Amino acid sequence: MQRSILLVEDESRIREIVADYFTDEQWNVHEAESGIEALDMLETLKPDLVILDILLPGLDGWTVCKRIRAKSDIPIIILTARSEDDDKLLGFELGADDYVTKPFSPKLLVARAKTLIKRVEGTVGKEDHLIRFGRVIIHKRAHRVEIAGEVIELSPKEYELLLYLHKNAGIVLSRETILDQLWGFDYFGDVRVVDTHIKKLRGKLGDEARHIRTVIRAGYKFEEDR
Numbered sequence: 001m002q003r004s005i006l007l008v009e010d011e012s013r014i015r016e017i018v019a020d021y022f023t024d025e026q027w028n029v030h031e032a033e034s035g036i037e038a039l040d041m042l043e044t045l046k047p048d049l050v051i052l053d054i055l056l057p058g059l060d061g062w063t064v065c066k067r068i069r070a071k072s073d074i075p076i077i078i079l080t081a082r083s084e085d086d087d088k089l090l091g092f093e094l095g096a097d098d099y100v101t102k103p104f105s106p107k108l109l110v111a112r113a114k115t116l117i118k119r120v121e122g123t124v125g126k127e128d129h130l131i132r133f134g135r136v137i138i139h140k141r142a143h144r145v146e147i148a149g150e151v152i153e154l155s156p157k158e159y160e161l162l163l164y165l166h167k168n169a170g171i172v173l174s175r176e177t178i179l180d181q182l183w184g185f186d187y188f189g190d191v192r193v194v195d196t197h198i199k200k201l202r203g204k205l206g207d208e209a210r211h212i213r214t215v216i217r218a219g220y221k222f223e224e225d226r
Helices: 012-024 035-042 061-071 085-093 106-121 156-167 175-183 192-211
Strands: 004-008 028-032 049-053 076-080 098-101 130-133 136-139 144-147 150-152 212-215 219-222
Touching: 004 012, 004 035, 012 028, 012 106, 028 035, 035 049, 035 061, 049 061, 049 106, 061 076, 076 106, 098 106, 130 156, 136 156, 136 192, 144 192, 156 175, 156 192, 156 219, 175 192, 175 219, 192 212, 192 219
Parallel strands: 004 028, 004 049, 049 076, 076 098
Antiparallel strands: 130 136, 136 144, 144 150, 212 219
16 A cells, blocks of 8 residues: 655755655655645645654744644654754654654655554554543544543643543552652642642543542542443
């Protein structure tokens, strides 16, 4: 089956070289010179992968990545001339799947693309990035939560909290444990911040908040449907 990519890069020479390498490997390549053009193309295109440069005219790559993730689970490889760890962390927090620093080998980029596609669609299974309970679906790679098909807006910390509770389903988690895991060991605030976030999360989950149980004098426990 022929794969397709959307290559978002404002430097025409880089686009030409990368496109040639992917075409030689039988990929169908679509090209965009700006973030706005890329987002417009994604309204109609259904590529298997997006290769996204950070330094783009108009909308930068970070913004484009965030907007793609708000709507889609499509795999994203970030291209950038910067190699700082903070930039990489930001890319992964925004939902990027891989990170390639310029200058790079086009041949290596193709290999990374193939590996990513295999990881997303191959041995891990097409729905490995989805979590389902009750009427809730969590799209892990898109950082999106839906209830009965409707998207609910969670803050980053509420999203992390929901994932952490689900990951430890059936286990009673103390407030101190949750605080250490999600806020860090060097956080000196009150443990009641956990209760505050649990309350907000429950409010947004509505009826599905039934999965988050308070265990008196112990903490919280996530319970699947019986």
